[in-house]
Each structure stands twice: as C-alpha cells, then as structure tokens.
Amino acid sequence: MAIASASVAFKSRDDRRKQIELEDARKAGLAPAEVDEDGKEINPHIPQFMSSAPWYLNADRPSLKHQRKWKSDPNYTKSWYDRGAKIYEADKYRKGACENCGAMTHDTKSCMERPRKVGAKRTNKHIAPDEKIETFELDYDGKRDRWNGYDASSYAYHVIERYEARDEARRKYQKGQQLKKLEDDEEEEEDGLRVDEAKVDESKQMNFAKVEKRVRTTGGGSTGTVRNLRIREDTAKYLLDLDVKSAHYDPKTRSMREDPMPDADPSDKFYGGDNRHRNSGEALEFEKLNTHAWEAFEKGQDIHMQAAPSQAELIYKNYKGIKEKLKSQTKDTILEKYGNAAAEEEIPMELLLGQSESQVEYDRAGRIIKGQEKALPRSKYEEDVYLNNHTCVWGSWWKDHQWGYKCCKQMIQNSYCTGAAGIEAAEAANIYLI
Numbered sequence: 001m002a003i004a005s006a007s008v009a010f011k012s013r014d015d016r017r018k019q020i021e022l023e024d025a026r027k028a029g030l031a032p033a034e035v036d037e038d039g040k041e042i043n044p045h046i047p048q049f050m051s052s053a054p055w056y057l058n059a060d061r062p063s064l065k066h067q068r069k070w071k072s073d074p075n076y077t078k079s080w081y082d083r084g085a086k087i088y089e090a091d092k093y094r095k096g097a098c099e100n101c102g103a104m105t106h107d108t109k110s111c112m113e114r115p116r117k118v119g120a121k122r123t124n125k126h127i128a129p130d131e132k133i134e135t136f137e138l139d140y141d142g143k144r145d146r147w148n149g150y151d152a153s154s155y156a157y158h159v160i161e162r163y164e165a166r167d168e169a170r171r172k173y174q175k176g177q178q179l180k181k182l183e184d185d186e187e188e189e190e191d192g193l194r195v196d197e198a199k200v201d202e203s204k205q206m207n208f209a210k211v212e213k214r215v216r217t218t219g220g221g222s223t224g225t226v227r228n229l230r231i232r233e234d235t236a237k238y239l240l241d242l243d244v245k246s247a248h249y250d251p252k253t254r255s256m257r258e259d260p261m262p263d264a265d266p267s268d269k270f271y272g273g274d275n276r277h278r279n280s281g282e283a284l285e286f287e288k289l290n291t292h293a294w295e296a297f298e299k300g301q302d303i304h305m306q307a308a309p310s311q312a313e314l315i316y317k318n319y320k321g322i323k324e325k326l327k328s329q330t331k332d333t334i335l336e337k338y339g340n341a342a343a344e345e346e347i348p349m350e351l352l353l354g355q356s357e358s359q360v361e362y363d364r365a366g367r368i369i370k371g372q373e374k375a376l377p378r379s380k381y382e383e384d385v386y387l388n389n390h391t392c393v394w395g396s397w398w399k400d401h402q403w404g405y406k407c408c409k410q411m412i413q414n415s416y417c418t419g420a421a422g423i424e425a426a427e428a429a430n431i432y433l434i
Helices: 002-007 013-028 152-188 197-206 282-298 309-338 349-353 419-433
Strands: 086-088 210-217 220-227 368-370 397-399 402-404
Touching (some): 282 309
C-alpha cells in the first residue's frame, strides 16, 4: 500500500471536484484535451482504467505508453530449414566428429546414418558431409504452423502428375481397344468401315450418358462412373425465361421449384418446375407417410421414419386399413338408420315435375293473392311464454333506461306479476317519495 500511495498523489475533495469538472469540460469540447509526454492529445472519452498507468511504472505525467506494445519486435522470419543441404565434406576424419559417419555437426549418438560395421573414425574413408544447421526465431503463429516449410509444388509433382499419367495411360488403352474392335468389325462386314480418329470420337459421343469423373475419397482419388441424366443439347432450366422476376433458381442445389413459363402451352413445355414432380407419383404417398409418422410420434407412439422405416410403413398400412374399415362401418350405420334413396324405387313423375292439386292465385305484379299464404319463419328460441303470471314478455316496457314488464311495470325480471294493483301502489309510493 505504501508503494501504491507513493505513485498516486493525495487529492483533497476540492481538487477532485475540480478534476471532475475539467474532465467534463474536456468531454464537452470546452477545454483543450490533455497532452501526453510525446505531445499527442489524449482522447477525453477514454475510460480511466485504460488511461491510468499501473503504479509500478512510476508515471509522473499522463500517457498511453503503457497501452502500446513496449517490447521491441524480434527479428521474426518466415523462412524454414533447408532440408538435406550440405556445407562441407572433409577428406579425412576430424577430431570431435561423429565416429560413425565423420560429420562434425552431430555426435555418434545423434547420427541418423546406418551404423557402419567399422566407423569412419577407424577407416578414415567415406566421410559424410556436414549438415547445414540453421536457427530461426519464429513468432507465435510460426511456432504453431503445421504447414510451415511445406512446398506446394511437391504435391503437383508427386500426386497430380502421377494421377494424370495414369489417366493418360488409361485413355490410350481404351482408345486402342476401340480401334481394335472397329478393325475386327471391318473385316467381318463387306463394305468395311474406315477407322480414324473421327470414328473413335463419334463412338464416344454415342454414350453421352456415361461420364468419367474423378471422385475424391479419403484414400486419395478414385475414378468412378457418374451418370449424367441431362442431354447436352437440352436448354438449361435457368435459360428458359430470362426475366429477373421469373422463377427462382438455386445454383447450389440446381433446383427451380416454380414453373418458369406458367403461361405457355402445357403440351409444348419440356420443363414445368420441380414442384410438378414433388406433387405427383410416389412423392405424395411418401409425404403422407412422413406426416403420419410425425403425428403418431407427437401422440406418444414409438415411431421414427428415419430410424425404423419398415416399422413406420407397416403402422401406416395398418392405419389406412382401420380407417377404411371405420369409414365403411359409419356409412353402413347411416344407411341403416336413414335408408338409401338411391337404391330405392324411382321417384314418381308427379313429384319430379312438381304437379299437385293445390290452386294458387296471383295478381298482375306476380304476388300471391290466395292459395299459398306466406309462412312466417319461426325462431329457435321459445316465443310467447309468460312466466310468473305475467301477461307480457320481459322487455315490453321501457322507462328511465331500464327494461321491464308492461303488464305490471316492474323492473325486476324474475318478479311476480301484481297487475293493475301493483301499478297503483307504485304510483302512490312515488307520490310520497316526492
């Protein structure tokens, strides 16, 4: 605590208040900014815990040096060891050299050469050259870089050229086999065939659906056969309609779900969008199967479409059978209760033609005068039902923003009807209240 208090001067309450007012003025731009040792202005908005130097630096004036990189950068390098480089090869054994190979850059214990039957120290022959010893000072990333010193050209020399040579040899062999086959066919046929490079190229074009493509694997590269389902002469789906507002094309999945030409004639369209295939064939049945699996799992049944597809399909099949059985039972129950009008006898012609013995009279405007009076529609609620000896329904009388009974002028809905005597008693009570 004594060291810390020595570096930070004691300030009274007034000094601290003045210091705070000065800092506020600097932040508002009313006072000039504080200057460090180098004459550079210090941003007044920098927090105090960043601008104040640690006590062990003994900083007398405000400065931001403690925030800068104060250690000098060493001479970091990006170079790497020169693998296999030799600097000097002696003619005879030297004192202090390796007793096995004779090199001065390592001892016998660290020698990487095959142990000789008689070392170079005794034979004084075949002295190995000295290795090139280098010392590098690498930075943090350089020490942890696994690919430091890797030569990318070595991959092209050792891997790419080797596989290209193998593919070239395979192409030559296949071409020779095709030429040999064409020559055999020429001998059998009378007219003959002229074998040349064009014939070989045409025979390759005939098998347009077969494409030789290198498929990358973890063990290197293996050449496999990939089937190309699109003919080269077909127009790409994203070129069918060049309008910017047309159907969206996803280049990553090569999919276009909507129809690029919805107004064109369906008989002339070669492509109608991916949704046309998604909503046809077995895709709908597969979607129903997935939906049934999801709904069954939500209801507590142990079913998973991806984990056990056979089980899910069997459960869905049983579900469809039970559903059809219940539907047929419901249909039979309804027919048994109400009958089947379609299976009964034919309807009489009098009913079909609407002929009857009733007579209806009309006026000149087409209104019915006699014979068929207009029936009033009945409500689903009970009508003209009087309770508690009332002769009028509730709501037949209105006074002072309240509903009541007209027969007794009472405002209570479930009250008993008092008739005219109740009305007179109510009027007399109102006179006495006034």
